[in-house]
Amino acid sequence: xxxxxxxxxxxxxxxxxxxxxxxxxxxxxxxxxxxxxxxxxxxxxxxxxxxxxxxxxxxxxxxxxxxxxxxxxxxxxxxxxxxxxxxxxxxxxxxxxxxxxxxxxxxxxxxxxxxxxxxxxxxxxxxxxxxxxxxxxxxxxxxxxxxxxxxxxxxxxxxx
Amino acid sequence: xxxxxxxxxxxxxxxxxxxxxxxxxxxxxxxxxxxxxxxxxxxxxxxxxxxxxxxxxxxxxxxxxxxxxxxxxxxxxxxxxxxxxxxxxxxxxxxxxxxxxxxxxxxxxxxxxxxxxxxxxxxxxxxxxxxxxxxxxxxxxxxxxxxxxxxxxxxxxxxxxxxxxxxxxxxxxxxxxxxxxxxxxxxxxxxxxxxxxxxxxxxxxxxxxxxxxxxxxxxxxxxxxxxxxxxxxxxxxxxxxxxxxxxxxxxxxxxxxxxxxxxxxxxxxxxxxxxxxxxxxxxxxxxxxxxxxxxxxxxxxxxxxxxxxxxxxxxxxxxxxxxxxxxxxxxxxxxxxxxxxxxxxxxxxxxxxxxxxxxxxxxxxxxxxxxxxxxxxxxxxxxxxxxxxxxxxxxxxxxxxxxxxxxxxxxxxxxxxxxxxxxxxxxxxxxxxxxxxxxxxxxxxxxxxxxxxxxxxxxxxxxxxxxxxxxxxxxxxxxxxxxxxxxxxxxxxxxxxxxxxxxxxxxxxxxxxx
Numbered sequence: 001x002x003x004x005x006x007x008x009x010x011x012x013x014x015x016x017x018x019x020x021x022x023x024x025x026x027x028x029x030x031x032x033x034x035x036x037x038x039x040x041x042x043x044x045x046x047x048x049x050x051x052x053x054x055x056x057x058x059x060x061x062x063x064x065x066x067x068x069x070x071x072x073x074x075x076x077x078x079x080x081x082x083x084x085x086x087x088x089x090x091x092x093x094x095x096x097x098x099x100x101x102x103x104x105x106x107x108x109x110x111x112x113x114x115x116x117x118x119x120x121x122x123x124x125x126x127x128x129x130x131x132x133x134x135x136x137x138x139x140x141x142x143x144x145x146x147x148x149x150x151x152x153x154x155x156x157x158x159x160x
Numbered sequence: 161x162x163x164x165x166x167x168x169x170x171x172x173x174x175x176x177x178x179x180x181x182x183x184x185x186x187x188x189x190x191x192x193x194x195x196x197x198x199x200x201x202x203x204x205x206x207x208x209x210x211x212x213x214x215x216x217x218x219x220x221x222x223x224x225x226x227x228x229x230x231x232x233x234x235x236x237x238x239x240x241x242x243x244x245x246x247x248x249x250x251x252x253x254x255x256x257x258x259x260x261x262x263x264x265x266x267x268x269x270x271x272x273x274x275x276x277x278x279x280x281x282x283x284x285x286x287x288x289x290x291x292x293x294x295x296x297x298x299x300x301x302x303x304x305x306x307x308x309x310x311x312x313x314x315x316x317x318x319x320x321x322x323x324x325x326x327x328x329x330x331x332x333x334x335x336x337x338x339x340x341x342x343x344x345x346x347x348x349x350x351x352x353x354x355x356x357x358x359x360x361x362x363x364x365x366x367x368x369x370x371x372x373x374x375x376x377x378x379x380x381x382x383x384x385x386x387x388x389x390x391x392x393x394x395x396x397x398x399x400x401x402x403x404x405x406x407x408x409x410x411x412x413x414x415x416x417x418x419x420x421x422x423x424x425x426x427x428x429x430x431x432x433x434x435x436x437x438x439x440x441x442x443x444x445x446x447x448x449x450x451x452x453x454x455x456x457x458x459x460x461x462x463x464x465x466x467x468x469x470x471x472x473x474x475x476x477x478x479x480x481x482x483x484x485x486x487x488x489x490x491x492x493x494x495x496x497x498x499x500x501x502x503x504x505x506x507x508x509x510x511x512x513x514x515x516x517x518x519x520x521x522x523x524x525x526x527x528x529x530x531x532x533x534x535x536x537x538x539x540x541x542x543x544x545x546x547x548x549x550x551x552x553x554x555x556x557x558x559x560x561x562x563x564x565x566x567x568x569x570x571x572x573x574x575x576x577x578x579x580x581x582x583x584x585x586x587x588x589x590x591x592x593x594x595x596x597x598x599x600x601x602x603x604x605x606x607x608x609x610x611x612x613x614x615x616x617x618x619x620x621x622x623x624x625x626x627x628x629x630x631x632x633x634x635x636x637x638x639x640x641x642x643x644x645x646x647x648x649x650x651x652x653x654x655x656x657x658x659x660x661x662x663x664x665x666x667x668x669x670x671x672x673x674x
Contacts, residue, residue: 074428
């Protein structure tokens with residue numbers, strides 16, 4: 001029973017992936033827009049999406065896999081409910097990003113590219129959010145916060 | 161009557177929002193409602209005076225008065241003080257335009273930033289928008305390229321290549337289809353000028369790209385915009401739609417019969433895609449692996465067609481050059497660096513923000529004069545200029561004028577104009593190590609000096625810092641840097657050693673066993 005329902009879910013996912021890929025296929029260089037749209041839809045790029053995209057674009061699966069793995073932003077596993085993008089570039093370093101980074105990892109109990117065991121947060125490093133005059137910077141999903149002290153980090157994480 | 165309502169401006173821009181401007185805007189609406197005050201809230205971009213954000217402005221008799229930084233808790237007190245009628249408040253700063261930080265700048269590219277509503281074409285036109293394109297559509301291609309060449313404009317992304325020469329190459333290259341691409345993958349730490357212009361004045365970039373398209377006979381343009389800038393993506397997409405419906409983009413640009421269509425393409429978090437050939441690969445839907453040059457993108461770029469690749473600030477500087485003439489722009493600047501530099505004060509700085517000013521001021525004048533020294537109040541130990549591949553500039557070099565050639569003589573670079581300030585608590589050994597680590601994370605992997613050299617660089621620095629064969633490893637580190645500089649295919653591996661070498665040369669006391 002459960003096998004069949006997960007099979008159905010896979011079929012409908014595959015149909016959705018195909019629909020997304022076909023929407024962009026007539027554009028010049030459609031692969032990145034397709035991958036973005038799939039990640040927006042699922043939160044990540046499921047392994048099962050690769051052969052479908054490959055077929056629609058008439059590329060090899062290896063080529064699709066190569067593109068997905070080249071870019072830091074694309075992920076192949078499900079993220080936590082929210083993703084914390086912590087800036088670790090120089091302007092933030094100048095304002096205590098190294099300390100904040102240690103604090104964040106300790107508070108969440110995870111390293112970069114990991115998700116907390118309760119599935120609430122994924123922690124990702126990022127190299128510049130363009131908020132360098134208000135460092136250190138942190139982006140939660142798609143909202144950027146500035147002058148993030150360890151205390152402010154705690155209250156932001158506890159809030160969401 | 162809408163005219164009776166007092167205009168209040170609260171920025172909708174990433175830096176202002178990161179410090180609470182959304183809450184401030186909400187509070188202003190709520191308190192105004194409670195008090196029965198008639199307020200027209202405008203969500204402008206930011207003027208780039210980030211240490212004053214959230215900066216609230218009130219327009220009284222046509223003059224904008226500034227209050228900042230304002231938190232949501234202080235909004236009630238603003239109303240109590242009668243800020244809508246010119247009442248005094250402890251956070252009152254007087255007329256915005258008279259703030260010395262702003263008054264002493266030469267705002268050409270950023271003429272409208274923070275002043276207009278970013279998504280109002282009317283507001284854009286009232287402040288001089290589309291005057292450049294209006295002139296351009298009446299000129300032939302050669303004449304437009306001549307004006308841009310004559311202005312002395314050079315690539316603001318960092319390489320400082322003369323824009324007019326690049327455009328002429330695309331104009332004269334053979335090809336039925338040509339493209340204009342905008343590199344908005346602003347990945348250098350310490351830089352936010354591209355983001356600021358896209359969020360505060362998106363039409364200026366659209367206008368600049370349209371002029372570029374008409375100048376070289378390109379009918380399609382792409383903005384490769386970093387995924388780390390969600391608000392800029394949203395605003396640029398909305399602005400493009402508005403420009404299309406008003407006839408500024410599409411098949412008949414401003415009634416000229418010329419076609420130019422524009423599209424935003426979202427990047428995916430790879431620093432290397434700020435390198436132009438890597439960006440083109442990415443736009444084509446491939447891994448962002450750099451290409452050998454030649455051929456130049458101007459000859460064979462996007463899908464092999466002649467392609468302009470310019471930075472956001474370069475393209476956004478074009479409209480004013482067309483509107484006011486080459487000479488007007490050229491009159492700013494010094495030596496071979498003409499026009500304005502958009503310096504970005506970042507990191508540990510008291511008054512961080514955007515400073516657009518003619519080339520030629522010294523680093524000290526910008527960082528101490530505008531920036532006011534460090535945020536922590538401690539002495540400045542170093543300034544990293546030009547992003548993660550830029551040298552750490554020592555205080556003994558702070559009187560160097562900010563122009564491309566003067567910085568090159570130091571072995572440093574202005575790059576995209578980011579100035580990251582560090583106080584005396586910085587560990588320069590850690591900074592040198594990070595330069596190599598960053599290169600190893602972001603290398604595209606095509607060439608060995610960059611891919612392997614950066615990893616060896618981290619290891620060698622670790623050995624030095626832990627006291628293993630210190631003097632031999634220092635020699636090895638310099639040799640490794642030389643190999644990377646001379647042997648890498650692009651600027652990532654070729655310049656990542658610059659911050660390391662600057663630490664070896666100017667801060668050797670931090671690069672030893674501890």
